[in-house]
Amino acid sequence: MTVWDRPEPPTRPVPLDRERIVTAAVALADEGGLEAVSLRKVAGRLNAGPMRLYGYISTKEELFDLMVDEVQAEILPEERSGDWREALRVLAHRTRRAALRHEWLADLLGGRPSLGPNGLAVTEARLAALDGHADIDTVLRAAETVSAYVTGAIRREIAALRAERATGLSDRDWQRASGPHVTGMLATGRFPALAKAVHDGTEVDAETSFATGLDWVLDAVAAKLARP
Structure with a gap:
């Protein structure tokens, strides 16, 4: 029970x-x-x-389950979009914002499915967005893929925020402090791809990075859904 x-x-x-x-x-x-x-x-x-x-x-594990379900209520949108891509995008961004409000959520995402009423409603919304666009196995794999990206991206962002608080250094401060070491390592010529990324890559904020990666994942899902 x-x-x-x-x-x-x-x-x-x-x-x-x-x-x-x-x-x-x-x-x-x-x-x-x-x-x-x-x-x-x-x-x-x-x-x-x-x-x-x-x-x-x-048990404390039951308490954690109840806590996750409580926060899941913040993820559910008031209205559902009729477009599957927009529906999944809204759920992803609302999950990210909930995790930024409750950073501990990142530690509990990605485990066993949440069986509380709000957790089940979030799962229902995710699957319902894709329902009718492919067979059920494709729908399940697509939903799992999007969820895996969202969970991983959120955990990475929260980890960076925690590191910033622990060290007292912002990302820019940390990069500046690590600059001499990185410059020396890149000068050896052993890391040409990394050197190109450091010197030529465009730095974006966490929200832009999340949104871009999410769009790429949804592009991949769309390609699968388009297959006969």
């Missing part, structure tokens, strides 16, 4: 429900990451005894 199927116990003596517990857990994670979340800390924020929470949630 999943956490969503299990009935909640009575709320006395301190009023509790899963919604209040999850809201407190999300707030803790937003402040300090997943390492800041424990049933004891959540109980403390709610002025309840830690053992009370076990009537609602059995």
